[in-house]
Amino acid sequence: MSEQDTPSSKPDATETNSRATGGCGDPILRIQGVTKQFGGITALDGVDLTVDPGITGLIGPNGAGKTTLFNCLTGFHKPDDGQISLYETDITGKEPPTIAQQGMVRTFQIPRELADMTVFENLLLAPMNQHGERLLASWVRGEQFVEEEQTIRDRAREIAAFFELDHLLNEPAGSLSGGQRKLLEIARALLTDPDIVLLDEPLAGVNPTLEQKILSRIEDLVEDGYSFLLIEHDIDLIMDNCERVVVMHQGAVLTTGPPEEVQSDERVIEAYLGGDNV
């Protein structure tokens, strides 16, 4: 595979994966009335939102609830109320591995690679975590699922090449630069065979050259059938690269729409200028 190719083999839909039941053009995510409180703080206050295939930007002032929404969507927090569906499957309150199996994973603001393990081992662990004990047992027995193991290894190499990490496969992940860690985090997410990846500030602290590289990789992946929901504080970057933009404010969705509409929405301008910062 050349550097410019997308990972050609986005695996086919499986019975465990939500996209098996999702039709072309259907929203990927339906979020209805999701609330989340932390003690006296209402982080999410009845979030209603549908997310379509492609790349959607999620913006909002500090404390708007963006990360909490990501956590509720991917099972790291349980919502107090409301419903979340991935295609037609109700995933509300499910655990992260179950939601990953259904086709949705997230990355974190601070990448969570295992620093002492090599880049390759980090990549292999991502799908193994998802498949769980079944695949781990196969590694111990070394008999069954050999084919599956080989597929994961091949795909790990392919995705490493796509993110230009292939020359670092045997290096400890802890030796990577900040930008390379971000790439590794996205690569790991993709190895779980998702329909949609939630990216939490994948470009924060990344230099402009690498930023463009990540963005162009994401665009390639969208063409290849993946979808992304992207939290980012750089509004221009969101407006330039996302098909739809969701604006959160005070724990709720303020507005959604194409970038040009959202940009000129008075309520959005007020949310950003009315005392909160971006």
Ligand SMILES: Nc1ncnc2c1ncn2[C@@H]1O[C@H](COP(=O)(O)OP(=O)(O)OP(=O)(O)O)[C@@H](O)[C@H]1O
């Ligand atoms: N684990 C937690 N415990 C207590 N309060 C929390 C917790 N997580 C989030 N909050 C609160 O919930 C609100 C929303 O936080 P959240 O991190 O979701 O916002 P955000 O839009 O992602 O902000 P930022 O852009 O600054 O990262 C904030 O008031 C925050 O202090």
